Amino acid sequence: MPATGDDAAYAALFAKIERERGFRGNLYRQKCLRRRVGVRMRARGLTSIADYSALLDSDPAEYDWLLRVLTINVSKFFRNKETWDAIGNELLPGLLARGEPVLLWSAGSAAGEEAYSLAILVWERLAACGRGKVNGVRIIGTDIDEESLELARSAEYPEVALSETPEEIRQRWFVSGPVNRLKDPIRTMVEFRNVDILENRPDFEADLILCRNLLIYLDRPAQGRVFEMFVDVLRPGGYLVLGRVEMLAREVKEHFDVVDARERIYQRR
Ligand SMILES: C[S@@+](CC[C@H](N)C(=O)[O-])C[C@H]1O[C@@H](n2cnc3c(N)ncnc32)[C@H](O)[C@@H]1O
Known part of the structure; x- marks a missing residue:
């Protein structure tokens, strides 16, 4: 991005946000990110970055609003049907048939929509095979945004989160009302944790990593570091599923076979 007069002001703003809230905007x-800061500046009627920075000092609650906008935590159950068809029909049957413990990780899980979508598919697959038990399957959702994680744990969703959910799944697994409440046992199948994937390698190994619509927001060096971490976390034969517009970084291509180029599904060698 060409240098502008605002560069120093934004750099100072992001350094301050990192100091105060740990969000590393420079990555x-x-x-x-600047477009999103602009959204908050307009909402507060400000036109200069310096004034907005001063506002963060006088009204620290603005940090919460800003981080909500910066982390872009929009998601939906079963977003991109074709990807979920591939996960449900091509990946899960093999993983679940192994007869070994399986760990499925939704990295950047927002309010849990993806992690719970996985849980629904796992449950239905096991039920279809006459195996009612999910003991050997761990599903972990992680995100940097604590508020999203709280929403995930509450497992209550607005209508819009279900707009891509097949009707029969909705009928089976949600109690509708002013909010749509996810039923047990799906709710209890997923564990949520706060993990900043730019900072920490989680303390588990995974058989499937679902990381969609997070890497596009990172710059290339940061993406590269996250991919290296995924290579380390994935067990041989495990799968990585990216978002529709995300690409595997060149540096890690040698570690993966392409399973489905269109749906961005890769298998760890
Ligand atoms: C656009 S949402 C994608 C949600 C879901 N994966 C999907 O595709 O529907 C991006 C999520 O990544 C999270 N996120 C952003 N930076 C992160 C980081 N460094 N570590 C972990 N999560 C992060 C955000 O908080 C947000 O919930």
Whole structure:
């Protein structure tokens, strides 16, 4: 991105946000983050970054609003049907048939929509095979945004989160009302944790990593580091599923076979 007069002001703003709240804005794509800061500045009627920075000092609650906008935690159950068809029909049957413990990780899980979508598919697959038990399957959702994680644990969703959910799944697994409440046992199948994937390698090994629509917000070196971490976390034969517009970094291609180029599904060698 060409240098502008605002560069120093944004750098100072992101350094301050990192100091106060630990969010490392310098590792994300700048154009996108700046646009989002602009959204908050307009909402507060401000036009200068210096004034907005001063506002953060006088009204620290603005940090919460800003981080909500910066982390872009929008998700839906079963978003991109074709990807979920591939996960349900091509990946899960083999993983679940292994007869060994299986760990499925939704990295950047937002309010849990993806992690619970996985749990529904796992449950239905095991039920279809006459295996009612999910003991050997761990599903972990992680995110950097504590508020999203709280929503995930509450397992209550607005209508819009279900707009891509097949009707029969909705009928079976949600109690509808002013909010849509996910039923047990799906709710209890997923564990949520706060993990900043730019900072920490989680303390588990995974058979499937679902990381969609997070890497696009990171700059290339940060993406590369996350991919290296995924290579380390994935067990041989495990799968990595990215978002539709995300690409495997060149540096890690040698560690993967392409399973489905369109759905961005890769298998660890
Ligand atoms: C656009 S949402 C994607 C949600 C879901 N994966 C999907 O595709 O529907 C991106 C999520 O990544 C999370 N996120 C951003 N930076 C992160 C980081 N460094 N570590 C962990 N999660 C992060 C955000 O908080 C947000 O919930």
